[in-house]
Amino acid sequence: MSHKSIFNKTAAVFTASLIAIGALGVVSPAKAIINCTNATSDGNGCTVLNILYFGDVIEPALVTAYKKIHPEIKLNYVRKDLDPLNGTILVNNCATGGMNDPDIASIEVSYAGYWKSYPQCFTNLNTMHSTDGNKSAADIKSQFLAWRWDQGVGNDKSVIGIPTDVGGLQVAYRWDLLKLAGLPYQRDAVSAQWNTWDKFIAFGKRYMTAVKSASFKSALTALTKSKDKATRDFYKTQAPLSFVDNVATVYASILNQGTQKYYADNGTPTGKTIYKTNPQVKLAFDTTVAASKSGIGARIGQFSSDWNVGMTKGTFATMLAPAWMMDYIKGQAPATAGKWDIANIPGGGGNQGGSQLAIPKGAKHKQAAWDFITWYLAPAQQLTVFQTYGLFPSTKTLYTSGDLVGFKDPFFNNAQVGSIYVKGILKLKPIFEGKKERCIDMAMGSALSLVINGKEKVPAKAFTKGLSDADKCN
């Protein structure tokens, strides 16, 4: 640590203490009467903290909880439904000197590679010190998953964002359908049966054969004639049955199970692209093509209406599900309660989704913002978010806590979802992500889709097209 940074730290501690004293002296007596619920701007003892985010990063129950602890803070949060819009606002703000920056902004992990290249747009969180406990980013780093933490570290090693939840990735499956098909259906058994991707495809083929068999059809017909009306209605399936919703999800999963994706860390801040030579990319592509050719996929786009309905109707027996997807399944297919289970993903771990909370350079209330972030992303709050909304904590200190690993979900046949996801998440290694990560990923995904949807018969041609489209990202 250089002399200068020690000085900075001392100064910051001093300032923080001053703020703390100020808080005790000025705010505390007023705490009882202060009400900032309707505050639209700073003043009258209120501080308006502007938060710009995408998706479900900021949860309402915790916002209410924070208001009780800090009545002087009004959290003014703006949610964007499209992730590029969120990013575009930050780009515009940064390009214009940060005049209109929010106090806190969320960065979706698929854009992490881009923002890491522009740490100058953000406050280096190593220089911030929380009012409560005087913690900087460096002080809380050890609580978080290393690979997740790295997604918020800029190319100059400054910390630009603190991880919110981690997606994880496991297989959610309909045990009742597997049982009907005469296949193993208990979570340990199926996890063992499909511990590699090739075996997953083979298992899927067995399911596809089984659902076409006379015995499966008669078993299903028997259920549709059951005395119980709910059972009768439930098994009235109108669509053809498939094993997995969309094989395209296999691609990203395999890619994340490696140690490198599209970029290699060559010591420079930008890294170098290796998508043309990385065998993991080819492997992920080829395995997905094989899965597609085996006919186990329903070719349904995630979040489409067919997918939402199919979840109830059993159109697909399995889907690769990040932890946050469990909540989505419950919302979309309440009738399937107890018929789902969670098994291990083939090949180890996986991840899909997650964000970082950052303080843009031009934020007006950096101290209040940092205080909120350190509180909101502390293990205790992440546990509450998991229990209430199903978002999985990124703080590994929780991964041994009984509240998390012991957490069972009756909707998923009482699976110990906490420990299942922990197992997969801990297997992931940090992967170097470059500036054009998302663009390259979209190019490869489009190429893959050409094969999956039968528009390109020669997979090698699609692969070449994906690579050449990826070249256009730079």
Add this chain to the structure above:
Amino acid sequence: MSQNTVARRTSKPPSPWKPVTPSRKLSNPNAVVSLNGRWGYIFTAPFFVMFLIFGLAPIIYSVYIAFFDWDALGTKVFIGMDNFTNLMADDRFWNAMVNTFDIWLMSTIPMLIISISLAAVLHSPFLKGSTFWRTILLVPNITSVLAIAIVFGQLFGRDFGIVNDIIGALGFPHVDFIQGTQSSHIAIASMIVWRWTGYNALIFLAAMLAVPGELYESASLDGASKWQQFRYVTLPSLRNTITFVLIVGTIGGLQVFAEPLILGGSYNGGDSGQFSTLTLFLFDQAFVAYKWGYAAAIGIMITVIVSIVSIINFYITRKLAGEKK
């Protein structure tokens, strides 16, 4: 203009657009004129100032950045015409162009036919409660595109969509509307048709109401049937309106954005870009790939294409109209 077939034969009627001569009673007409001029500038200033800031300045700036390689935050690197030459060689651009024109054709032609027919029905003196029907025609137009796209996405669902339920009931296999190229264009075109047909029907209705009644009277005296009256009196009178609707439709049709975005739920216009349109491609390049120079070049190309198509439109409609004299 809409009545010049008649106007040639009889004496020219006084044009309603002829400026009214200023009153001679004013003692100093010049003062009024100059005052009018000055106030005119002041009254129109808000528009022009806003246009300069939000219209002209961004246009000029995007022409400027089209010659640079720029990822929005890093340094701009001047690369001359490279963005344009790369664009010409980019199959995604041509794919988006073909998709855009296909969707435009498939939406414009049915829309013209349906809206003119609807206008003719509304024009009929036998229709009861015409104000009600006219109002109801505008409802699709004021519905949010987002809602339309979500509902149509469900209608065209492969497994559980109503359209496929009907197709299935007729004994045909289900169509995967969203994954297919041509079928996804049908889905998007139907959204556009649903949204704009009523609006255009009202424009055609206004034009039909402007056709002088004497024309129909003389036509029926000459023994023309209702269809002949429509074909030889109403339609020729609509040609300026058709040109207008076509040009506005072209500008809108070549900028189709929200429908494919929501239908696919992503910026690449379907999993394999099967309904990627020019504007969606622009958005994707600007805000997902962060290639602002390239996106600006796409924007310029869209402008060029819209201009060319509008000119072609204009001449074709003129020519068609000319032949009917």
